[in-house]
Amino acid sequence: MSVELMVWDEPVPISRDQARATYLAVKRADPVAGAEPPEVAKELPGELTLYPGHVLVSMDLDAMDEMSAQVFTIARAHGLVCYDPQRDLVHNVAPLGVYDGMQLHTGDGMIVHDPDLGLVHDVLATLSPQNPFVALVSFGRHFLQVSPGYELEYKEGTLVRAVLPELAEVQNAFSEYATGDRSFLTRHRWSPPD
Structure with missing residues (x-):
């Protein structure tokens, strides 16, 4: 079983409801094929799927705790929001x-x-x-x-x-x-x- 996190830029802190709505809207869109990944994607662990302005990070459930901590840290270092749909939590900068x-x-x-x-x-x-x-x-x-x-x-x-x-x-x-x-x-x- 895999779990996922989504990382993207927001100019101001957002609520869980806003993060959830953004995540769901992005998941309904088609991934970007063949595009140059953003700089942050080069540092993120796990399997990455690129959407316009968003990076979806997928990982195995058994690696979730360790890999999530890495993703949260990398997102913060780049000034990005990270949404955790499993826990329904948003990590703002x-x-x-x-x-x-x-x-x-x-x-x-x-x-x-x-x-x-x-x-x-x-x-x-x-x-x-x-x-x-x-x-x-x-x-x-x-x-x-x-x-x-x-x-x-x-x-x-x-x-x-x-x-x-x-x-x-x-x-x-x-x-x-x-x-x-x-x-x-x-x-x-x-x-x-x-």
């Missing part, structure tokens, strides 16, 4: 958090270096038994992670936990963490792990 090298990790195997804030927001809505955690990690400094039931764990020296009642509060805490705002630490009741 900006806005980013304040921690250079911050990583987004998910329980379903996705790893993204320097994720955009929209992606972080959208990924949190995918928490489920198939995606049992989401973490933002600034290695060597601190991290914030959440599991279904909205149990947050924050570590900066000492590990503390809090349970939040709603997804919107979790998304707000992750946004604050990513932008260097520590308001989430004073707004919620934290306790050491059992």
Whole structure:
């Protein structure tokens, strides 16, 4: 079984709905045969199909996690949007958090270096038994992670936990963490792990 990602240029960040609509419209079009591939295509792994202004990257399911991380990194380096139709997530170039090298990790195997804030927001809505955690990690400094039931764990020296009642509060805490705002630490009741 194969999976795919689509890479293209957008002048401003786009929503998942916009990315999905673009992906579906492009897939209905005919691929470009014999055209000179764009510069980014020379760096992308996997099997490539070229469409006008878009590159479709296909890969085996068992290689998805590793190859997707490469595609996300290459797309960002070229200032391109990347849409993941399997997860229904869009990777925009900006806005980013304040921690250079911050990583987004998910329980379903996705790893993204320097994720955009929209992606972080959208990924949190995918928490489920198939995606049992989401973490933002600034290695060597601190991290914030959440599991279904909205149990947050924050570590900066000492590990503390809090349970939040709603997804919107979790998304707000992750946004604050990513932008260097520590308001989430004073707004919620934290306790050491059992």
